[in-house]
Amino acid sequence: MRINNLAPEGVDLFVKQEAFNLLGSVKDRIALGIIETAERNGILRLGQTVIEATSGKTGISLALVCAQKGYPLVIVMAESFSLERRKLLRFMGARVVLTLAADKGSGMLAKAVELAREHGWFLCRQFDNPANSDTHALTTAEEILADFGPGGLDYWVSGVGTGGTVKGVASVLKACSPATRIIGCEPKNAHLLASALTQAMRPDGVPAASHRVFAPHPMQGRRPDFIPQLAADALSEGLIDEIEPIAGKDAILWSRRLAADEGIFCGTSGGATFAGAIVVAHRVPKGSRILAMLPDTGERYLSTPPFADISEEMSADEHAISVSTPGHRFNGAARVAITPPQREVPAKDVEALNSLVIDPAAPVVMLGLEWCEFSWSVPRFLTGAGIPFRTIDLDGRDCRADRKGQKLRWTLRQMVGFATLPQVFLNGCQFGGATETLAAFEAGEVADSRAARVAKSAMSYLPKWVHPQRPAA
Secondary structure, three states: OEOOOOOOOOOEEEEEEHHHOOOOEOHHHHHHHHHHHHHHOOOOOOOOOEEEEOOOHHHHHHHHHHHHHOOOEEEEEEOOOOHHHHHHHHHOOOEEEEEOHHHHHHHHHHHHHHHHHHHOOEEOOOOOOHHHHHHHHHOHHHHHHHHHOOOOOOEEEEEOOOOHHHHHHHHHHHHHOOOOEEEEEEEHHHOOOOOOOOOOEOOOOOEOOOOOOOOOOOOOOOOOOOOOHHHHHHHHOOOOOEEEEEOHHHHHHHHHHHHHHHOOOOOHHHHHHHHHHHHHHOOOOOOOEEEEEEOEOHHHHOOOHHHOOOOOOOOHHHHHHHOOOOOOOOOOOOOOOOOOOOOOOOHHHHHHHHHHHOOOOOOEEEEEOOOOHHHHHHHHHHHHHOOOEEEEEOOOHHHOHHHHHHHHHHHHHHHHOOOOOOEEEEOOEEEEOHHHHHHHHHOOOOOOHHHHHOOOOHHHHOOOOOOOOOOOO
């Protein structure tokens, strides 16, 4: 698909929209490839249960293939991935086993390996299975060559998740169209490939620990907390010419721009890749031809950050349109607890913390993390209520110099006795985390009439994957 409105003048920019696959993502390719390769090799038996660890897209595609072929399917995914994916999987007959968000991608992979070993199930192993990259070499790469021909494409831009797309396509392009430069995109705050730090792995293929430079980011499916073997192979084999770091806010921005200005609906992973393509497009010679991969549709992301500020209710402008004519109008309505210090903290550290949390212009100050869903919950509620607030991201750019953010986290932990973030302060007094803060507003423990402006429950602003009660271990 040609980009008509967002491409810089003189540059031919295209996207490969993989949402046109049957289940709406690029992963339909590898799901079929992995299952049929296993069948040919005799390692997948008729009626055997298939299991995989996935953020969702691969699982949904596996549900398609397993439904057609009659294999029971179990998907293991972290609880932080979008609700749409869970529901789609269960709707298609798969069983979904959740792991804790704190255990990240390596935790869900370890659980899948454990379950496969215990029950004799077939584990797909998308992160290191050669059938993943081989499928892209046989299908995706050949389609690109058919469209552009050898030498007809100057730059190919792709995100790097499992590494299967990059390894498979790049291996063919390097052989058949050697002038095409391969650009890999990864989250700026989780630049694992660019770090040049190797990933420690256990003998069973599970990461020994999260990669040292990993940090949470909003690009679901783009970068787990480890370097998959296929991605490491693509890098070590010289298949990636450049690695472009993409900020989370840019991934969200460009996914929205694609929808609003081009009518192309993709998720944050596609937005991240397109952001990389835009960076490339602004530095290449006139007449260059660039192709960016868009791996899926935006419908998998409706409960995630890009849609967090998309209102379900009419805006003031929309309401004004409604009442501009007389018929069929819609007239719907548009605790302070100081925790004592846990141990002695140097006065200068206390002063540094107080200088941040005591702000006469903003009665509520929140110390949080840039890409933490709990850290988005309180600001969204306060914005809806019209209550002035200030947020400080302890892992943000302003707190990175001289390890300022780490020092503040240490001071905060010593003073309030909690290591968790966010921590909310009301008029300079420590109030609690996101759950405690929203619960207090909902119960009327905070004397601020503006909270009544919010039509829905304060607790509903918590991440949608949070459940009020968890089953006992």
